[in-house]
Amino acid sequence: MHRSGAAMAWNVFKFCTALRGLGSIMILLVLGVVGVTYYSVVLTNYGPILYDGGLHSLTAVVVLILFHCLLVMLLWSYFTVVLTDPGSVPPNWTPATDEERGEADPLNGSEFNGLRPDPSNQRIRYCRKCNQLKPPRCHHCSVCGRCVLKMDHHCVWVVNCVGALNYKYFLLFLFYTFLETSLVTLALLPHFLAFFSDEEIPGTPGTLATTFLAFVLNLAFALSVLGFLIMHISLVAANTTTIEAYEKKTTPKWPYDLGRKKNFEQVFGTDKRYWLIPAYSDEDLRRMPALQGLEYPSKPDFDSQEF
Template structure:
């Protein structure tokens, strides 16, 4: 039993090490798919059609190219925002705030004797309820953990409001870049859907033995681009639907798995407020990977350390 557990731990460590090694390979793969798609849509098909003799073909090509480039800019902006934005780590010497029941106020945990007692408690007990406001401690990082914070074995540190570690963005998805990740999914779905629909006539003509201009190489590129974008559109749609439901319930992928063991989820404040904790209140910023200064000032959840909760019925006497 002990031997199998040790082997499993070793295998997991080996897997995490491999994920760290992917690094820029995944970024190059994403850029490669974008490059092939750009060649097939712009250079190969709709670029030449833009200067066609028939005005209808020219108008269609202009519309497709305009939408394609607009979505591509937003996709790459969102993608590199996820890649380059730190998802949020625990600040140095961060201490949780505990409630002083006698004084009726909150105070930061600072007393060394009390701290040692808390550490001993956390090292000997496992908190099973992710909605429980008790003090949490990470044994791997040897530090206190803010609410909704989890340790990432790939990054080797605790990440604020960690959702998951994504190999496609070579980064953790957490409190500070979760919105950017969702926008990346949205624009990827819209872009791949546009490409699929725009190349569909060429794909149908390929199997109907229709006359298609171009060399065998360009036709193969168009065929490959259609298949790739169709596959990405279908797979990303599933992830997008899943994450929309998580946002509306104010939970993460990890928390959705954890809270199966508890009926309470104190962070669910209603769909609108849950949405605002990820995207902010300013509507002008909802569809771009950025936040207004006003939102950053007014919404503590965007910083990843504090989250408003529903009142506990037991403590309020309800």
């Protein structure tokens, strides 16, 4: 039995190591799909139409403008979530208050002296692997090998954990990916249907194959991303993460659900000018602790004894 457990732990370790090794491959794959799509939409199909004049030329202008605008936002969001640390626990972090005793009875330094992992101690969350205290909503990522603030999941596509500091950027990446792939699917649909008609299709075998491939890839991504987008919209509306949604199955109450508007603002901020771009205003970062990932407001009437 002991050997079986050790083998399982070793297999999980190798799996996590393999995921870390996928980094550059996944980024290259994303850029490859973008390159195939760009070649098909801009260079093969709609770029040449610009010189034809008439209504078709006007349609091409509209498609190309929308395509490039969405592509810029997609890549901006993608590389922001890739390059932004999701949030880690500060060194020697300790909670300012005990969640059960409230702010009127703060914890003091002596309570942490000689602290050891204790499953029966529900007042203080502790990570055995990192050997440190854990802020609220923080979880350990086996792939990254550290605790991540408000961890949602580890995403191989962005080669990073999705957590408190980059969750908005991840959602915007999904949003713009869905819009871009939907636009490309609709734009290439007439060209795709032409493959099954009796008409002679202009172009070399290489360009025709690229168009066919670009349509199939973008249709597949549009459908799959739509599912993820709907799921994460529901998570934001309830102020939960993917991990917390699973944990809530055994939790009668959820203290962080403050209503859809406030839940949305805890992810996207209050400044509407920044809602659709992968950035926050300085004012929001200054006055909204939730955006820093260490403190989260809860329902004023919530009884933590029942949580």
